[in-house]
Amino acid sequence: MRSKRxxxxxxxxxxxxxxxxxxxxxxxxxxxxxxxxSVSFAMVPVFxxxxxxxxxxxxxxxxxxGFYQVLTGAYIITVLQTFLDYFVAFGVLGIAGIVSxxxxxAIKEEKKKAFxxxxxxxxxxxSVLRFIGHFAxxxxxxxxxxxxxxxxxxxxxxxxGGYMLPAFILSAIVISLLIVQRPKLLIR
Numbered sequence: 001m002r003s004k005r006x007x008x009x010x011x012x013x014x015x016x017x018x019x020x021x022x023x024x025x026x027x028x029x030x031x032x033x034x035x036x037x038s039v040s041f042a043m044v045p046v047f048x049x050x051x052x053x054x055x056x057x058x059x060x061x062x063x064x065x066g067f068y069q070v071l072t073g074a075y076i077i078t079v080l081q082t083f084l085d086y087f088v089a090f091g092v093l094g095i096a097g098i099v100s101x102x103x104x105x106a107i108k109e110e111k112k113k114a115f116x117x118x119x120x121x122x123x124x125x126x127s128v129l130r131f132i133g134h135f136a137x138x139x140x141x142x143x144x145x146x147x148x149x150x151x152x153x154x155x156x157x158x159x160x161g162g163y164m165l166p167a168f169i170l171s172a173i174v175i176s177l178l179i180v181q182r183p184k185l186l187i188r
Contacts, residue, residue: 007056015045016064021071037163039111039135042177043093043171047123050097051175052186057128058094066090081141089133096126100186115183116176122173127168134160 023042046065050058076082082134096174106115139158146155178185 008060011049011053012060012064013051016061016068019043019045019061019065020068023069024072025168027186032074033181037160039163039166039170041170041174043126043130043167044174046093046101046169047096047119047126047175048089048178048185049149050094050126050129051103051119053097054100055095057098059091060094062090062093063087077141081137084133084140084143086135089130089137092129092133093126095129096122098122103135103179103186107179107186115179119176119179120172123168123172127164127171131132131160131164141173 019042022044023038023040042065046058046062049061066083066089069086069090070082074082074086076119099118102118103115103122106112106118109171135156138160139152142156142159143152
């Protein structure tokens with residue numbers, strides 16, 4: 001039991017560091033907006049941990065990624081905005097782990113369509129929850145950036161949706177391709 005906890009902690013540290021690298025390496029990350037938001041592979045390691053270890057492993061990896069983001073140059077306005085944009089938004093990615101059991105079962109039964117479906121659902125859940133964190137922060141803290149006459153909620157929706165939708169699609173495709181080729185990546 002103790003060795004399992006140590007293994008989870010080591011993997012959380014490694015995968016969160018990998019996620020940060022995937023977000024900051026210029027040719028692997030496309031920065032779209034001045035105040036933050038990019039399309040990158042950063043969510044892939046968090047989702048892999050969520051599918052491998054469940055919600056706890058995924059949330060821990062996402063929280064650590066959010067912490068690393070703050071340390072390496074986050075766009076900070078207030079403590080609450082930082083909490084929403086980095087700790088909440090990246091932490092909830094790990095909730096994708098709610099589908100880890102169906103993913104494992106489909107892998108065990110060698111049902112590729114089933115595990116791709118569950119991976120898609122998990123990535124969708126995590127991405128939508130992350131979007132909600134950024135969307136709320138956008139409404140509360142970034143309203144002054146909205147063009148004159150545009151409702152703040154619409155500005156936040158377009159701004160955050162503009163990078164979250166492609167990031168979700170990219171992550172779901174990459175993870176599906178990885179797991180189709182190497183299903184043992186998710187086996188502990």
